Amino acid sequence: MSLDVLLNPTTPPRRYVVTGGPSAGKEAVLAELHAHGIPATEGEPAREIYRKHRDRLGRHLQVGDRRAYSRDVLEAFIAEYCDHKFGLRFYNRGIPDGYGWDAFFGLGPYPELEEAARVYRYDAVFVLDPLDDFDSEDDLVWAKEREIRRVHELIIQGYYDAGYRPIFIPADEPGRRVDFMLAQLPVPTT
Amino acid sequence: MRVEGGADATADALLKELRALLRSGLPVRPELCGLTLLGLRGVKARALRPGDPESRARALDGLLREQLDRFENAELAPAARLLFGAETTTSGATLMTRREAAAQVCGYEKHHFRKRIEPKVLDLVAWQLRRDSEEFTTRHATAPELHAASGPLVLPADVFAWEAAEHQHAMAALWGAVYLLRAELLTVARLISMEASESEVDQAAMVALWRHALVLEAAARYRAAYGAALLHAAADLGPQEIATYAGWTPPLTPIQELLLAELADPAEGLADFSARLGAAADGAELAGAWRRALSSRPPKQQGGPEKEGDMP
Numbered sequence: 001m002s003l004d005v006l007l008n009p010t011t012p013p014r015r016y017v018v019t020g021g022p023s024a025g026k027e028a029v030l031a032e033l034h035a036h037g038i039p040a041t042e043g044e045p046a047r048e049i050y051r052k053h054r055d056r057l058g059r060h061l062q063v064g065d066r067r068a069y070s071r072d073v074l075e076a077f078i079a080e081y082c083d084h085k086f087g088l089r090f091y092n093r094g095i096p097d098g099y100g101w102d103a104f105f106g107l108g109p110y111p112e113l114e115e116a117a118r119v120y121r122y123d124a125v126f127v128l129d130p131l132d133d134f135d136s137e138d139d140l141v142w143a144k145e146r147e148i149r150r151v152h153e154l155i156i157q158g159y160y161d162a163g164y165r166p167i168f169i170p171a172d173e174p175g176r177r178v179d180f181m182l183a184q185l186p187v188p189t190t
Numbered sequence: 191m192r193v194e195g196g197a198d199a200t201a202d203a204l205l206k207e208l209r210a211l212l213r214s215g216l217p218v219r220p221e222l223c224g225l226t227l228l229g230l231r232g233v234k235a236r237a238l239r240p241g242d243p244e245s246r247a248r249a250l251d252g253l254l255r256e257q258l259d260r261f262e263n264a265e266l267a268p269a270a271r272l273l274f275g276a277e278t279t280t281s282g283a284t285l286m287t288r289r290e291a292a293a294q295v296c297g298y299e300k301h302h303f304r305k306r307i308e309p310k311v312l313d314l315v316a317w318q319l320r321r322d323s324e325e326f327t328t329r330h331a332t333a334p335e336l337h338a339a340s341g342p343l344v345l346p347a348d349v350f351a352w353e354a355a356e357h358q359h360a361m362a363a364l365w366g367a368v369y370l371l372r373a374e375l376l377t378v379a380r381l382i383s384m385e386a387s388e389s390e391v392d393q394a395a396m397v398a399l400w401r402h403a404l405v406l407e408a409a410a411r412y413r414a415a416y417g418a419a420l421l422h423a424a425a426d427l428g429p430q431e432i433a434t435y436a437g438w439t440p441p442l443t444p445i446q447e448l449l450l451a452e453l454a455d456p457a458e459g460l461a462d463f464s465a466r467l468g469a470a471a472d473g474a475e476l477a478g479a480w481r482r483a484l485s486s487r488p489p490k491q492q493g494g495p496e497k498e499g500d501m502p
Contacts, residue, residue, distance in 0.1 A: 021350060022345070022346045022348040022350050022351035022354065023346055023351075026348075027346070027347070044347075044348070044349070046349050047347065047348075047349055050349045050352065060356050060415060061353075061415070062414050062415050063414065063415065063416065063417050099238070100350075101349075101350070102238075103236070103238060104350070104353065104354075104421070105353075105416065105417075105421065106416075106417060106419070106421060108238045108239050109238055148351075148354065149325065150235070151350045151351075151354060153232075153235075153236065154236065155350075156252075156256055157236040157249060157252045157253070157256075160251070160252030160253075160255055160256065161238070161248060161249075161252055165255065165259070166256075166259070168259060168260065
């Protein structure tokens with residue numbers, strides 16, 4: 001199937017999530033998508049929201065601040081989802097990433113997240129396997145403490161909780177990972 | 191001699207429970223989950239509400255699906271997914287139907303599959319579950335392990351990475367404070383052992399009190415950021431427990447601990463702390479009681495200080 005067919009902008013919206021823990025190579029894959037002219041999230045909205053929260057608070061987020069942050073990120077995810085009306089689009093993380101975020105901090109899911117995960121459905125979810133071996137990574141002190149692995153697994157669990165069956169993308173060159181992802185996409189219906 | 195009898199027993203129980211779960215297949219039904227499966231650390235860590243068996247069963251469902259999606263025997267992977275009902279074609283089907291589909295996809299006769307192949311699949315699933323649990327949880331009762339780095343510390347631009355780094359910062363700060371207190375407690379013990387002058391011991395005890403206050407401040411900061419329990423610890427363990435790992439310290443009331451945590455400022459030194467403690471109501475009394483308790487040697491059975499070991 002040619003890229004032109006996949007990119008046909010007259011087709012109904014098809015939404016695909018690219019996710020994974022830190023060090024999964026998400027940025028490189030999204031850059032590769034952009035290089036191919038494939039519509040995908042620019043930057044990561046959650047990062048800007050995070051910076052704004054920190055700036056407003058003047059400190060690191062605490063227990064009482066996390067829910068407000070989660071809600072703002074959810075709102076941005078929903079807006080990005082709804083803004084897309086036609087054709088193919090890849091998302092830098094998706095709504096169910098919120099489950100992983102909350103679980104990382106020992107928080108249960110909140111009603112708005114559960115509803116959004118039910119209402120706003122993606123066509124498929126691509127989980128990028130980590131580029132680094134968790135055990136051999138030696139320049140990240142927190143890798144040894146398995147923080148990366150926990151984050152990665154909690155994100156995956158969030159997608160299973162939301163009823164998805166993620167497609168795992170092995171660690172590889174960004175170009176080959178994108179080829180692998182595109183090969184999984186069905187022919188769009190008009 | 192078998193030294194891992196407990197681990198073997200757990201592995202056997204896990205296999206038995208997996209066999210029972212296979213009868214109904216996926217999705218996992220909470221009432222059919224055994225305690226060993228629901229007690230896996232990887233399951234508890236993924237559960238949104240670890241205290242709730244239904245939430246754990248949901249986490250187990252996700253974990254099983256992931257392990258089947260990552261099944262480590264490529265030849266048997268499609269059969270394993272069909273057998274457990276992870277594929278839509280066999281989801282909710284009877285075990286006999288799932289077994290037949292699984293046997294067919296890997297080209298085995300169904301009776302041979304049931305007797306010879308199915309146990310292999312179950313063994314591998316059980317092994318993957320155990321490995322996941324071992325890799326997933328940390329031993330947070332021990333300080334973060336440090337090791338030589340081959341290059342500069344580089345974090346990906348990712349909110350999860352930033353938060354993971356913040357969490358490691360809080361843990362490192364807490365453990366760092368605990369080790370510094372430990373050092374001062376050892377100094378006090380050494381000075382007493384060497385029969386140093388009273389003023390010297392008192393001075394060392396005061397330094398220990400300052401370090402103790404900094405430990406309490408670090409624990410309070412952790413609690414404010416992450417709550418009363420350490421994130422992702424294998425057992426319920428709070429920062430307060432870690433604070434006690436430095437060694438024996440004189441008992442303090444909650445109000446005294448709160449006061450010390452408020453007075454301790456990591457950016458300031460001992461002189462600032464001493465001045466602020468002296469100016470606080472009951473501060474001088476607290477310091478005096480601390481010094482007396484730390485520099486005396488009450489009998490161990492009364493909760494006195496530990497003995498660090500006799501020098502030869």
